[in-house]
Amino acid sequence: MKRTHAMLLLTYTPRKGIDLDQYHKWLQDVDNPFFNSRPGVKHYSNWRVVEDKLGQSSFTHFDLLYIKDLNSFEDVFGDNAVDEFAKGWVRLWGELPDPEAPNQSVNYHVYLCEQIAGPLEG
Numbered sequence: 519m520k521r522t523h524a525m526l527l528l529t530y531t532p533r534k535g536i537d538l539d540q541y542h543k544w545l546q547d548v549d550n551p552f553f554n555s556r557p558g559v560k561h562y563s564n565w566r567v568v569e570d571k572l573g574q575s576s577f578t579h580f581d582l583l584y585i586k587d588l589n590s591f592e593d594v595f596g597d598n599a600v601d602e603f604a605k606g607w608v609r610l611w612g613e614l615p616d617p618e619a620p621n622q623s624v625n626y627h628v629y630l631c632e633q634i635a636g637p638l639e640g
Contacts, residue, residue, distance in 0.1 A: 523633035524588045529577040530626035532611045541611060542566075552603055553583065558593030560584040577627075591630055 532541050545564045553562035561584040567575050585594060594600055605617035612625035 523636070524585050524590065525631045525633070526581075526583040526585060526591065526594070527629040527631050528581040528583060528626055529629075530580070531576075531578040531613065533613050533615065536611060544610075549607070553581075553600075556594060556597060556600060558585055558590050558597070560586065588630065588632055595628075 532538070550562060550564055553559055561582075563582050564579070565581065566579045567577065583594065585591065608617040608622065608625050609615050612622075614622075614624045
C-alpha cells in the first residue's frame with residue numbers, strides 16, 4: 519500500500535504597515551505552537567519569502583501544514599479552535615481585517631498538496 523504524504527500550503531501577505539518583527543515573534547510564540555498542538559496536524563512551520571529569484575511571488579509568507587492524508591483537511595479546518603484562531607489572525611494581521619467577509623482570499627490561500635516524489639523514510 520502506498521503511503522500518501524499530504525500537506526496544506528497556506529500563502530499570504532500580512533497587512534501593510536504592520537511591524538514585521540512583531541508579526542514574526544507572534545508566529546514563533548503563538549501561531550506555531552497553536553497549530554503544532556492541534557489534532558490532525560503532523561507538522562507545521564512558518565516561512566517568509568526573502569527574495570524573488572525568478573519571477574515574482576504573489577505572497578510574502580507561507581506555511582507548510584502536514585496532515586495525515588488527503589482526506590484530513592476537515593480534521594484541521596473543521597476544528598472550531600482552528601476556525602476561531604484563523605478569525606483572530608485575520609483581525610490582527612489580514613489585509614482585510616474582517617473575518618466574516620465571505621471571500622477571505624484577499625487574506626490567504628490554502629492549497630491541498632500531495633507529495634509525489636521524495637526520499638524514502640527510514
